[in-house]
Every structure is written in structure tokens, then in C-alpha cells.
Amino acid sequence: MLVLGIETSCDETAAAVVRDGRFVLSNVVHTQIAQHRPYGGVVPEIASRQHVEHLPAVLEEAMRAAGVDWSSLDAVAVTHGPGLSTSLLVGLAAAKGLAIRLNKPLVGINHLEAHLYSAFLGPDAPEPAALMPFVSLIVSGGHTAFVRVDGIGRYRLLGRTVDDAAGEAFDKGANLLKLGYPGGPAIDKAALGADPAAVRFPRGILRNLPARLTGLDARCCVSYSGLKTSLLYYLRDHPLAGAGDPVVGSLAASFQEAIVDTLLNRVAHALGNLRTLAVVGGVSLNSRLRGKLAALAEKRRFRLILAQPAFCADNAAMVAGLANHKLAATPPPAEAFLLDAEPNLGIGE
Ligand code: KG4
Ligand code: ZN
Numbered sequence: 001m002l003v004l005g006i007e008t009s010c011d012e013t014a015a016a017v018v019r020d021g022r023f024v025l026s027n028v029v030h031t032q033i034a035q036h037r038p039y040g041g042v043v044p045e046i047a048s049r050q051h052v053e054h055l056p057a058v059l060e061e062a063m064r065a066a067g068v069d070w071s072s073l074d075a076v077a078v079t080h081g082p083g084l085s086t087s088l089l090v091g092l093a094a095a096k097g098l099a100i101r102l103n104k105p106l107v108g109i110n111h112l113e114a115h116l117y118s119a120f121l122g123p124d125a126p127e128p129a130a131l132m133p134f135v136s137l138i139v140s141g142g143h144t145a146f147v148r149v150d151g152i153g154r155y156r157l158l159g160r161t162v163d164d165a166a167g168e169a170f171d172k173g174a175n176l177l178k179l180g181y182p183g184g185p186a187i188d189k190a191a192l193g194a195d196p197a198a199v200r201f202p203r204g205i206l207r208n209l210p211a212r213l214t215g216l217d218a219r220c221c222v223s224y225s226g227l228k229t230s231l232l233y234y235l236r237d238h239p240l241a242g243a244g245d246p247v248v249g250s251l252a253a254s255f256q257e258a259i260v261d262t263l264l265n266r267v268a269h270a271l272g273n274l275r276t277l278a279v280v281g282g283v284s285l286n287s288r289l290r291g292k293l294a295a296l297a298e299k300r301r302f303r304l305i306l307a308q309p310a311f312c313a314d315n316a317a318m319v320a321g322l323a324n325h326k327l328a329a330t331p332p333p334a335e336a337f338l339l340d341a342e343p344n345l346g347i348g349e
Contacts, residue, residue, distance in 0.1 A: 001074045001327065004062065004098070005320025008051045008091030009083025009111045010142065011042045015059045016316035017066035017073075021324030024121055025066035027310060027317040030054045037181045041171065048086035055094055062316070073104055075332075077323030080108040081342030082142070088341035096337055106336040107323040111314075112138060112347040116149060117322040118311040119278040126305060128152055128325070131278070134305075135270050137263065139289075140281035140313075141167030141182075144263075146220045146270040147348050149278075152325045155348030158270050159220025162210060166259055166283045169224035173255045176231050177248055178240070187252045188286050194249035196288070199234060201258035202226050203265060219269040222262050231255055253288075260289045264296055271302060278305040282313040 001021070007014040013030040032050045036042050063070065078095035081088060099106035116136050120128050133150045135158070144167075145160040164172070167184055174183025179190055204223040209216060231251070240248065271277060279293060284306060297304035311318055326332070 001324050002068060002072055003075045003077055003320040003323045003327070004073050005109075005316035005318075005323060006055075006059070006076070006078040006091045006095050007111070007114075007314055007316040007319050008055065008087050009079045009081070010087060010314060011036055011047045011050075012314040013051050013054045013058050014314060014316035015055070015062035016320050017062055017068060018121070018317055018320035018324065021321045022121060022125065023123065024317045024321075025068065026062045027315055028058050028062045028065065029315055030058050033182060040175055040181050042084070044084045044086055047084060048090055051087055051090035055090060059094070070102060073102060075105045075107055075323060075327055076102070077107040077109050077319050079111045079114065079319055080339050081345030082111055083343060085341045085343045088343065092339065092341055096339075100337070105327065105332045106339065107326050107332050108336060108339040109319045109322055109326075110345050110347060112143060112145075112345070113153075113155070114318040114322050115140065115280045116147065116155070116278070117152070118280045118307040118315075118318040119305045121311045121317055121321050122308050125308070131276050131305065133274060134276035134278060135274055136278040136280060137267075137270070138281045139166045139263065139279065139283035141165060141171065141283075143281065144222060145347070146266060148274075152322070153329070157216065157346070157348040159216050159218075159222070159266065160213070162206065162213060162221055162223050164224040164228065166224065166263065167281075169227060169259050170256075170283065172228045173231055173252075176228075176235055177252055177255075178243060179248070179252065184283055184286060187256050188288070190249050191253035191256045191288065194253035196253040196257035198250035199254040201230050201254055203258055204262040205265075217269070220266050222266060224259070224262070227255070227258050227262075256286070256288050260286070260292055263289065264292055267296060268300065275301070276303040276305065278307070280307045280312065285309060285312045
């Protein structure tokens with residue numbers, strides 16, 4: 001089965017062709033980082049305009065690189081939420097148009113479920129059925145959550161961030177340290193070789209959950225707003241000497257350590273008696289997180305599955321791959337064409 005996937009939920013314009021849910025024939029991502037950099041974050045109006053401008057060429061390139069004809073596609077899959085509504089609508093309109101023109105099924109995909117699926121992409125990735133049940137940690141710019149996975153489409157949200165996502169914490173910290181945008185890769189780089197114990201930042205422990213999160217386990221939830229404030233106060237009391245101040249490296253390493261430890265401290269509880277943890281999403285590219293997770297897996301004797309780097313940040317291969325399984329389970333109804341953007345779609349709630 002050959003599926004074309006389309007992803008435009010935030011600031012990445014992406015298209016990919018995946019065979020049989022696993023073999024990625026092409027994976028094209030047009031990033032808009034340069035357009036959003038002057039604002040230090042994603043500007044929705046700019047993002048949707050960029051999607052409109054670049055999606056046609058990204059689609060052509062995905063088909064060309066895969067070396068397949070439009071007529072050989074079996075389905076078109078598209079992210080319909082969660083995300084920025086004006087960005088989601090661009091991908092949805094293109095996917096509907098293509099599916100109608102090609103007379104193929106249209107599959108709407110939940111972006112968070114696609115991130116969960118990213119661990120199964122590539123010829124060397126495990127078979128989904130072989131890992132069930134397991135726990136997945138989704139860590140990205142917009143989301144931070146522990147999810148129990150009992151099967152494809154069978155999820156239970158265990159815990160999540162009560163405020164900022166881990167990627168957002170990286171981005172805000174980098175902004176305070178004047179390291180530029182996006183913050184995750186900048187902090188990762190600045191922290192290399194620096195002392196992560198130089199400053200002790202808070203680890204976001206939660207005792208009580210806000211009422212809107214009743215039902216979740218506080219021991220699987222995290223908070224990052226205090227961490228950001230703590231860095232802000234630290235810099236107020238110890239101002240940087242200017243760009244290139246050598247203390248920036250140890251502050252970046254200490255800040256990163258707090259983000260990473262906050263996640264690691266929740267792993268044992270989220271796993272319970274399960275023995276497999278998958279970690280997916282843009283922040284799972286973080287070298288310190290990868291290193292410390294590997295050490296924890298060895299010490300606590302659980303299996304660690306990390307998505308391949310090409311599939312961690314937003315991409316359309318995870319959308320097309322997941323769609324293959326959805327199609328195999330039940331063919332999408334004709335109403336799929338009425339699919340609308342769902343900016344607040346959740347998972348396993
Ligand atoms: O999954 P993703 O592309 O988008 C969302 O769905 O949100 O994740 C983007 C996030 C950004 O916040 C970025 O700073 C972060 O992933 N990121 C990293 C690294 N590379 C990307 N965070 C920490 N370390 C990295 N190396
Ligand atoms: Zn994402």
C-alpha cells in the first residue's frame with residue numbers, strides 16, 4: 001500500500017510517500033524557521049501563508065523523490081489536528097483536492113498519534129504489535145505527555161505538562177540566554193562540555209493538579225513555568241556580561257538538565273509494570289535527553305525506543321505511515337471529505 005502524507009499543523013510544510021506503513025520512499029520538509037526567527041516564535045499568519053506558497057512544490061518533490069506516479073497512490077493522508085487552525089486548513093484543502101482528483105480515500109490523522117507512530121518508521125524499526133503495550137513520551141514544541149499505548153488507536157493519557165511544553169521551555173530559556181531561535185538545538189549546542197550542575201534549577205514537581213486535569217496522575221505530570229521564572233530571576237540577580245559571556249554555557253547546561261531530569265523523574269512511575277518506553281517528538285533530538293534516557297534504561301532494565309532523528313520533528317512520513325494502519329483496520333468513510341480542522345484535538349483523554 002502506497003500512501004501520500006501531508007503535514008501542515010504548525011510551521012513545517014511536509015509531504016512524504018510511505019510504502020506499507022514503514023518504508024519511507026520520500027520525506028520532504030520545508031521549514032519556516034527563518035521566517036519566524038525575527039519574532040522568536042511561530043506567527044500563525046506567516047505560517048499559513050508559507051504553507052500556501054510552498055506546499056505545491058513540496059508535494060511535487062515528495063512524489064519525484066519517491067519515484068512513483070500519482071496514479072499508483074492508494075490513499076492520501078493529512079493531519080487535521082491538533083495545531084494552528086489556519087495552518088491545518090492549508091494541508092486539508094490540498095489533501096481533499098488531491099484525493100478527489102485521484103479518486104482515492106482520504107485519511108484524517110491526529111498529529112499526536114502520528115508522533116507516537118514515528119517510532120515505527122524505517123526498515124530497522126520494531127513492528128508495532130511486538131511492543132504493545134508500552135508507554136510513549138511525546139516531547140515537542142507544543143506537547144509533553146506520557147501516553148499508554150495498547151494498540152494503534154488505543155491510547156490512555158497518563159500525564160502531561162500542566163503549563164509549557166518541554167520544547168517551549170527550551171525556546172523560552174534560549175531567548176532569555178540570548179541564544180536565538182529555535183531554542184532547543186541552540187541550548188543543546190551551548191551546553192556541550194559545560195557543567196550541568198553549575199546552577200540548580202527546579203525540577204517541576206507537582207503535588208496537586210488543576211481541576212481541569214482531574215483524572216490524570218500528578219506523578220506523570222510536569223510543570224515548566226517555574227523553571228523559566230527561575231532562570232529569569234537568576235539572570236536579574238546575575239546579569240550576563242554580554243554576548244559570548246562564558247557563563248552562558250553552564251547556564252544552558254543547568255537549564256537543560258532541569259528540563260531533562262523533570263522528564264526522567266516521571267519515567268518509572270509512567271512505566272509502572274511495563275518494560276518499554278518510546279520517546280518521540282522534536283525534543284527527543286536533544287543529546288542530553290537521549291544520553292540520560294539510555295543510561296536510565298540500562299539501570300532500570302527497560303527497553304528504550306527512540307524515533308529515528310529524521311522522524312522526530314514534524315514530518316509527513318509519520319502521517320502516511322500511520323494512515324496505512326488506519327486503512328488496513330477500516331476503510332475511511334466517504335464522510336472523510338467533510339473532515340475539518342480540529343485545533344484542540346487531544347489523545348487518549
Ligand atoms: O516536534 P516538533 O518539530 O514540533 C511540534 O510538534 O511542536 O518540535 C519542535 C521543538 C522545538 O521547540 C525545538 O526547540 C525542539 O523541538 N528541539 C529540540 C532540539 N531540536 C529541536 N529541543 C531540544 N534539543 C534539541 N536538540
Ligand atoms: Zn509535532
